[in-house]
Amino acid sequence: xxxxxxxxxxxxxxxxxxxxxxxxxxxxxxxxxxxxxxxxxxxxxxxxxxxxxxxxxxxxxxxxxxxxxxxxxxxxxxxxxxxxxxxxxxxxxxxxxxxxx
Numbered sequence: 001x002x003x004x005x006x007x008x009x010x011x012x013x014x015x016x017x018x019x020x021x022x023x024x025x026x027x028x029x030x031x032x033x034x035x036x037x038x039x040x041x042x043x044x045x046x047x048x049x050x051x052x053x054x055x056x057x058x059x060x061x062x063x064x065x066x067x068x069x070x071x072x073x074x075x076x077x078x079x080x081x082x083x084x085x086x087x088x089x090x091x092x093x094x095x096x097x098x099x100x101x
Contacts (some may be wrong), residue, residue: 004028048073054083056091057098067098 013024039045050073052065071073078099084092 004032054095057094058089058091066095066098075099 009021009025009028012028013019013021016024019027036045050065050069052068053061054065055061056064057063057066069078074101076095080096083095087095
């Protein structure tokens with residue numbers, strides 16, 4: 001299960017013009033949420049949340065969570081929330097590369 005792009009919506013919309021774009025979006029989201037719900041009920045989805053101090057790698061402290069994620073978690077995706085509000089983009093990219101290596 002992943003998010004979907006506007007291209008997915010437009011493909012569906014162009015294939016079935018019986019619905020307007022909003023109805024197409026609602027239909028697609030409803031289908032995907034149903035699929036996610038089924039996977040949750042069947043126990044096929046795992047959500048793990050980790051909290052820690054995230055700082056640019058150029059700073060000395062606060063790297064424990066980065067090392068832990070890179071070594072143990074090896075995530076398929078990371079939700080960055082508003083980390084970008086607290087550091088320059090190049091530092092955020094550096095963190096992302098460190099966590100996914």
